[in-house]
Amino acid sequence: MPASVSPDIFNFLRLLSENNNREWFTENKHLYTTAQHHMTVFLEDLIKEMAGFDGDLAKIDAKKSLFRIYRDTRFSKDKTPYKTNFGASLGMGKGSRKGGYYLHLEPGKSFIAGGIYMPEPAVLKELRKEISLYGEEFLSVIHQKDFKKYFPQLDQDDKLKNVPQGFEKEDPMADYLKLKSFIAVYPLQDKQLTDRNAVKTLTSVFSLMKPLNDFLNAPLSV
Secondary structure, X not given: OOOOOOHHHHHHHHHHHHOOOHHHHHHOHHHHHHHHHHHHHHHHHHHHHHOOOOHHHHHOOHHHHEOOOEOOOOOOOOOOOEOOOEEEEEEOOOOOOOOEEEXXXXXXXXXXXXXXXXXXXXXXXXXXXXXXXXXXXXXXXXXXXXXXXXXXXXXXXXXXXXXXXXXXOOOOOHHHHOOOOEEEEEEEOHHHHHOOOHHHHXXXXXXXXXXHHHHHHHHHOO
């Protein structure tokens, strides 16, 4: 059976984007539950396939890996109540203490990612130490031919202007020590996700991220 993203998922997200209010959502909640079900089924297939290169993923519950669609609007100027995407954490989330993977489905803006996103300060310091001490090993991971093909550079969001305190300004790895997250991101076209081979395509790209996760996890597993 083809393992792809159901068009119902994208159709629902497009409608939600145009009608992001509680009244519409309540009247059309069946569209959400249908899309959520299709998303869970896709994730089950994806997790099973990815467990072939990372056995830890076999423990993940597909339904629990999905983020809530309800937005926390308490501290946001944007008061629309719902996210217009489906996000799934396959071992990766904000403040995580372990490298993992992430899937983001949004019409025209889908992507997959791997690594550690916005770790807490103590974890971030340990990761920076590891990169400073074992720079050549780190570079061999992110400069590997296939990795570089899909991820020309690590995500640069919120990058510091200066080398963080506690590290030499002349450190050969200074540019990477300025990062606050260590994640590789690959954008996806909608047609890649609705293609019958989507699970295999995503798994192939996700597998390239595992050496990065292995490097990042080394100092955190002690």
